[in-house]
Amino acid sequence: MDTVNSFKGYGKVDELEEQAFKKKTRKRIIILTTSLILLIVLIIGVVVGTLVHKSKSDDVSASSTTPAAAIKSICSVTQYPDSCFTSLNSSNTSDPKKIFQFSLKVIMDSLDKISNFPNEYMNKTDNPVVKEALNVCGTVLNDAVSTLNDSISSMNVDDLKTWLSTVVTDQETCFEALEEVNATFVDEIRVLMKNSTEFSSNSLAIVTKFLGMLGDFKIPIHRRLMSESNFPAWVAAADRRLLQQGKPAPDVTVARDGSGDVRTINEAVARIPKKSKTKFVIYVKAGEYLENVVLEKAHWNVMVYGDGKAATIVSGRKNFVDGVPTFSTATFAVAGKGFIARDITFRNTAGAIKHQAVAFRSGSDQSVFYRCSFDAFQDTLYAHSNRQFYRDCDITGTIDFIFGNSAVVFQNCNILPRQPLSNQFVTITAQGKKDPNQNSGISIQRCTMRALDNLTAPTYLGRPWKDYSTTVIMQTSIGGFLNPKGWISWVSNVDPPRSIFYAEYQNTGLGASTSGRVTWAGYKPTLTAVEASKYNVESLIQGPSWLPDTSVAFDST
Numbered sequence: 001m002d003t004v005n006s007f008k009g010y011g012k013v014d015e016l017e018e019q020a021f022k023k024k025t026r027k028r029i030i031i032l033t034t035s036l037i038l039l040i041v042l043i044i045g046v047v048v049g050t051l052v053h054k055s056k057s058d059d060v061s062a063s064s065t066t067p068a069a070a071i072k073s074i075c076s077v078t079q080y081p082d083s084c085f086t087s088l089n090s091s092n093t094s095d096p097k098k099i100f101q102f103s104l105k106v107i108m109d110s111l112d113k114i115s116n117f118p119n120e121y122m123n124k125t126d127n128p129v130v131k132e133a134l135n136v137c138g139t140v141l142n143d144a145v146s147t148l149n150d151s152i153s154s155m156n157v158d159d160l161k162t163w164l165s166t167v168v169t170d171q172e173t174c175f176e177a178l179e180e181v182n183a184t185f186v187d188e189i190r191v192l193m194k195n196s197t198e199f200s201s202n203s204l205a206i207v208t209k210f211l212g213m214l215g216d217f218k219i220p221i222h223r224r225l226m227s228e229s230n231f232p233a234w235v236a237a238a239d240r241r242l243l244q245q246g247k248p249a250p251d252v253t254v255a256r257d258g259s260g261d262v263r264t265i266n267e268a269v270a271r272i273p274k275k276s277k278t279k280f281v282i283y284v285k286a287g288e289y290l291e292n293v294v295l296e297k298a299h300w301n302v303m304v305y306g307d308g309k310a311a312t313i314v315s316g317r318k319n320f321v322d323g324v325p326t327f328s329t330a331t332f333a334v335a336g337k338g339f340i341a342r343d344i345t346f347r348n349t350a351g352a353i354k355h356q357a358v359a360f361r362s363g364s365d366q367s368v369f370y371r372c373s374f375d376a377f378q379d380t381l382y383a384h385s386n387r388q389f390y391r392d393c394d395i396t397g398t399i400d401f402i403f404g405n406s407a408v409v410f411q412n413c414n415i416l417p418r419q420p421l422s423n424q425f426v427t428i429t430a431q432g433k434k435d436p437n438q439n440s441g442i443s444i445q446r447c448t449m450r451a452l453d454n455l456t457a458p459t460y461l462g463r464p465w466k467d468y469s470t471t472v473i474m475q476t477s478i479g480g481f482l483n484p485k486g487w488i489s490w491v492s493n494v495d496p497p498r499s500i501f502y503a504e505y506q507n508t509g510l511g512a513s514t515s516g517r518v519t520w521a522g523y524k525p526t527l528t529a530v531e532a533s534k535y536n537v538e539s540l541i542q543g544p545s546w547l548p549d550t551s552v553a554f555d556s557t
Contacts, residue, residue: 070094078205079435080198087199096210103203104148107167110196111145117192121185129323133181136327137174137189143335143363144170144200146297157207158439158542162365162407164204165438166385169405171197172434173384177325201435208437248305250283260285265293265304265314274298284344286311292318292331295364299336306344309373309394313345319354326379330361337386339364340550341372348376352398352421358382362406369393370552376401377420383408383442387541391552396452400430402442403465407541409443411555416452417459417481426455427488429462431469436499441470443535446555449511450479460488461504464496464522472535474505474527482511487518498522505532533557 068089074096075084084103091102118138122131144167171193178186252268253260260283262268268282272295279301286307293314295302306312316331318324332346339362350357359376362369365386373394374381380397383404390410395402398420402410417426428449431442442462451459459481462471486504489496498521504514505527514525524531537543537554547554 065094067092067094070096071099074099074206074210075202077209078202079437080202083195083198084202087195087202096206100203100206100210103199103206107196107199107203108145108148110199111141111148114193114196115141115145117189121189124185125183127181129181129325130178130183132323132328133177133183133325136177136325140170140173140327143297160207161204161437161439162387164200164207165405165407165435165440166363166365167200168197168204168435168438169385169432169440171200172405172432173327177327180320180325201437204435204437208439247283248281248303250281252281253283253285254289255285256287256289257285264291265289266291269293269295269299272299272302275300277301279303279338279340281305284312284314288313288315290315292316293333294330295334295336295339297335299334299339301338302334302336303340303342304344305340305342308343309345309371312343313347315347315349316359317348317350317354317357319348319350319357321350321354326356326358327361327382327384329356329379330358330382332359333361333363334367335363337365337367339367340370340552341368342370343372345373345375347373348380350376352377352424362386362388364388368547368550368552370550377418379403385440389537389541389543389547389552389554391554397428398426398457399424400427400463400465402428402462403430403432405432405434405438405440405466407440409445409535409537409541409543410447411445411537413444413447415444415447415449417449417455418452419455420457424457425488426457426459427463428460429471430465430490431462431471432465433468433470434466436468438468439540441472441501441535441540443540444471444473445475445536447476449476449482449509451481455481458483458488461486462502463488463490464500464502465490467497468499468501469496470501472501472503472505472527472532473507474503474532474535476507476512477509478507478511480510484513484516485518486514486516487520487523495520496522503527503531 071088072085075081075088078084087106088099088102091099093099118134121134125131147163147166175186175190178189252262252271254262254265254268256263265284272280275298282302282304284304284306291314314332318329320326320329329348331348346360348357348359356379357376359374359380361382361384363384363386367388369390371392375396377397378399378401380401381395383402383406385404385406388406388408390413392412394414394416396416396418398418415428417428420426429442433440460483461473487502500522502522503524517523517525533539536557537547538557543554
């Protein structure tokens with residue numbers, strides 16, 4: 001069993017890393033400060049120069065801005081300016097959009113070069129757990145390539161930020177999986193993937209700090225980065241009418257007793273068309289389905305609904321103790337965009353003794369979960385990446401039971417911490433923002449937090465998983481179970497870096513007082529209304545642009 005101080009969960013920082021952790025934090029603060037100064041130069045020297053000249057000619061760059069100077073200025077806002085300049089210098093243009101376009105090709109080329117490494121390293125180990133971690137690497141890197149191939153042909157800046165944030169997260173997930181199983185060659189893999197990780201971060205910085213000034217735009221990209229058709233509408237008018245029905249007409253009905261089209265959910269998944277532009281509906285009749293289900297990246301626009309979260313249950317028990325990487329323990333996992341789940345429970349029954357055991361994992365962009373239940377202990381709900389919205393759901397667990405690096409909003413949900421093992425504490429959230437330019441974060445708004453059972457273990461709202469972890473609890477009822485400190489560090493007795501953003505706003509209940517909270521530099525016990533508005537449905541996940549099509553109620557502010 002793990003003690004409070006020795007517990008090591010998914011992607012955790014061990015004590016040997018503490019000094020490097022502090023040193024790296026100081027260095028990043030200096031880099032960020034310098035970048036702000038350089039950004040002013042960038043705006044004056046590149047944006048103004050390029051746009052003024054563009055009004056005269058679309059084909060000739062500003063006489064005062066050479067390609068090298070433009071690229072150097074643009075790269076100054078990135079985390080890795082040297083690799084940025086080296087990789088983009090051959091683009092031979094001072095047009096910011098064309099430079100960005102070229103940066104996407106650079107990412108794809110770097111991912112192509114490392115695409116076979118999971119298979120190659122399989123031959124370097126006989127450890128089945130390490131092989132499983134390499135399988136995770138293969139999955140997330142393929143997902144990263146798919147994100148670039150299918151999603152970057154025509155979009156606005158918010159989409160670009162989201163999808164490039166996901167590419168960064170996918171690569172980080174590979175490292176986490178290898179570290180989790182103590183793979184001896186993890187440092188080799190970091191060196192091998194150095195270019196792809198830095199190039200992805202660079203492109204994300206460019207779109208976040210630079211192209212956002214230029215507004216929405218379309219980019220004709222190298223052919224292999226384009227999907228074969230235009231980006232599909234999230235949900236057509238006919239699908240909206242379908243979703244308003246009490247029981248939408250299904251494409252496939254699942255019933256254990258044989259009264260449907262198939263008896264298992266996996267049989268229904270096998271019938272899902274690839275990259276469908278219209279909603280594919282799976283109805284799962286009442287009953288408990290003992291299976292692990294994965295909807296892959298090409299499974300677009302799928303809706304799964306049941307007869308109610310007390311009636312339709314999907315149940316699995318994969319877990320880390322039995323040799324499965326956390327990423328792969330999910331009872332139900334989705335990656336394809338536009339996923340909707342309604343009136344169903346997702347459960348992992350492995351129990352606290354088995355440590356990491358995920359009930360549900362989502363990397364689906366613009367995914368919606370309505371009147372669902374997520375039931376497990378440690379790492380219950382893995383909100384991995386992209387934009388997600390949860391309404392009227394129940395989430396139960398112990399350690400880090402809402403975690404990941406998506407941009408996610410929970411509204412009107414019941415968040416239910418439960419008693420862990422006797423020597424453990426409870427943390428509701430663990431947010432994994434790795435890069436300062438990622439547009440990710442956890443927002444818990446107008447929810448209810450109350451103990452599921454006789455909870456006596458020390459319980460906290462969360463702990464910062466990565467250097468830029470972002471979590472906001474607002475307008476939520478917090479029960480008296482909460483430790484007055486509110487939050488706890490990832491590494492025992494070490495304050496998190498000041499680069500995190502943790503905050504509370506207008507909460508109520510016995511646990512809502514912030515008078516005894518932590519005094520971290522990156523924690524705010526209160527926010528202004530304007531600051532809080534950055535973490536609502538409209539701002540964090542751009543909900544008003546796509547949520548109305550799902551017919552799921554939401555509060556935009």
